[in-house]
Amino acid sequence: MGRLENKVAVITGGAGEIGQAAGALFVAQGAQVVLADLNEDRLRDAVAAIGGNNVSYAVADVTRAADNAAMVAAAEERYGGLDIFLANAGVEGKVKPIPDFDESEFDSVLNVNVKGVFLGLQSAIPAMKRRGGGSIVITSSVAGVEGYANVSPYVTSKHAVVGMMRSAAKECAADNIRVNTVNPSPVEGRMISSLNSGMGELVGIGAEDLKAASMAGIPMQRYGRPEEIAQVMLFLASDDASWVTGSVYLADGGNTA
Numbered sequence: 001m002g003r004l005e006n007k008v009a010v011i012t013g014g015a016g017e018i019g020q021a022a023g024a025l026f027v028a029q030g031a032q033v034v035l036a037d038l039n040e041d042r043l044r045d046a047v048a049a050i051g052g053n054n055v056s057y058a059v060a061d062v063t064r065a066a067d068n069a070a071m072v073a074a075a076e077e078r079y080g081g082l083d084i085f086l087a088n089a090g091v092e093g094k095v096k097p098i099p100d101f102d103e104s105e106f107d108s109v110l111n112v113n114v115k116g117v118f119l120g121l122q123s124a125i126p127a128m129k130r131r132g133g134g135s136i137v138i139t140s141s142v143a144g145v146e147g148y149a150n151v152s153p154y155v156t157s158k159h160a161v162v163g164m165m166r167s168a169a170k171e172c173a174a175d176n177i178r179v180n181t182v183n184p185s186p187v188e189g190r191m192i193s194s195l196n197s198g199m200g201e202l203v204g205i206g207a208e209d210l211k212a213a214s215m216a217g218i219p220m221q222r223y224g225r226p227e228e229i230a231q232v233m234l235f236l237a238s239d240d241a242s243w244v245t246g247s248v249y250l251a252d253g254g255n256t257a
């Protein structure tokens with residue numbers, strides 16, 4: 001018996017590294033899953049990589065209310081309801097000091113990472129009420145609990161969703177809807193490579209040297225793997241976490257200890 005039998009999940013950023021790992025684990029644990037992301041080819045590849053009949057996709061831009069409504073409607077139409085919403089789509093933005101950011105660069109990060117989550121909640125909460133409850137998991141970051149120089153829009157956005165989560169947890173508790181964040185440290189993959197390149201350029205250090213230095217600063221001396229983040233998401237999504245709401249779950253190798 002899987003831990004998500006008879007549950008239906010929507011995962012935004014579902015074609016990305018963490019989103020796809022969560023999708024694969026949720027399906028393996030018995031869920032039916034809609035992966036939502038921007039690019040249809042990458043979504044098709046993610047669905048094929050997970051395989052089986054319990055995963056499908058919805059092309060969606062989380063910054064658009066209509067797309068959020070459509071991905072939730074897809075889950076209800078295809079699988080009969082919505083139990084789990086993993087608000088995971090995110091962008092890292094540029095790496096530079098605060099005075100050098102264009103207003104549009106700040107807006108584009110906040111649009112995806114904050115407004116995109118808010119619009120997702122606006123569609124997911126009514127669907128979960130129709131179902132009698134559910135679990136919302138928002139992907140924040142270690143950058144949601146501490147500051148990092150030169151990535152201020154990203155850090156701002158990841159702190160903002162912690163506040164959003166706490167408010168939603170209080171607002172939705174009576175409807176049996178739990179809301180939590182997962183806050184990873186760097187995870188091997190595209191996003192941290194992009195950030196390390198940007199940081200390296202700014203401070204004149206090669207991306208590989210920067211990576212080695214940043215891993216050395218993590219007590220467990222390495223970056224995480226998408227599957228390790230997905231396991232924490234699975235716990236929060238499942239009924240094993242039935243008394244857990246309004247919480248910040250660090251998955252960070254001891255980084256913020």
Ligand SMILES: NC(=O)c1ccc[n+]([C@@H]2O[C@H](COP(=O)([O-])OP(=O)(O)OC[C@H]3O[C@@H](n4cnc5c(N)ncnc54)[C@H](O)[C@@H]3O)[C@@H](O)[C@H]2O)c1
Nearest residue numbers: 013015016017018037061062088089090141184186187191
């Ligand atoms: N990778 C890390 O080191 C790390 C660490 C902490 C937190 N996170 C967070 O984890 C989440 C997943 O990141 P990842 O590591 O899988 O990165 P990723 O870049 O592989 O995945 C992010 C996905 O979000 C999608 N996306 C971006 N804008 C979107 C939009 N407007 N609408 C729909 N989808 C959109 C992208 O297409 C991509 O597939 C993000 O919220 C990220 O901030 C990542």
